Amino acid sequence: MLKVQIAYKNNKFSSLVMKGHADSAEYGHDLVCAGASAVVIGGLNNIRDIKQFKVHIAEGDVKVEAIGEISQHDEVVLETIVSGLKTLQEDNKQFIKIEIL
DSSP states (O other): OEEEEEEEETTEEEEEEEESOOOSSSTTOOHHHHHHHHHHHHHHTTOSOGGGEEEEEETTEEEEEEOSOOOHHHHHHHHHHHHHHHHHHHTOTTTEEEEEO
């Protein structure tokens, strides 16, 4: 199962951790994993001030932590990532679990 934890402090994005694999199909054909990866990596590619974040990306493991002031643009990008993951979860609850902290 793909597990996602999203944390907020004072109603502002603080961190996102995505771990594991959805296992909705054999490796290389897992559309849930591919979709989640596309949402997260595609979103992160639109962050304007990446210096405000500590980012780690490896197979089956993504960590994004805010370490500075987040611009309004980047906050919108992060909320778009969260929204995309929630949409993916709606039809794939057996493969992806999102926890809001």
